[in-house]
Amino acid sequence: MYSKDDVLPDVENTLICLVTGFFPPPITVSWTKNNINVTDNIKVSQYRPNSDGTYNFFAYLTFVPEEGDIYTCTVNHKSLQEPQTKTWDVEVSVPSVGPAVFCGVGLILGLMGVATGTFFLVKGNN
16 A cells, blocks of 8 residues: 655645456455544556456545554455455655755855855955
8 A cells, every 4th residue: 555646745646556466356455544434535457467366456445644644554365364454654755854954054054154265355455
């Protein structure tokens, strides 16, 4: 299970649940958000055959990520002894301040170098 786009808070995205390597085709996929069944905003693909005779299948859930939410995709197929569930936690990427701090320190050091050079240039001409 993975998200279609980078996860940003309060920006609509799509979770993708990929089911691969199963035969015969009928499977069921269900979604939960924070242990509550989700039935809206779900789309599914057609069964897509593999060269070895098995199939792939995609299930999609449109969602708006909020920090701390937990989503699950549960797949059931007659070849499974019990349904398989994958979990996905919302982890919103926070921009790093490292590059900005590094740039700021570099700018300050550069300006100090220019000021020092100007000081010695003026003092040397006197």
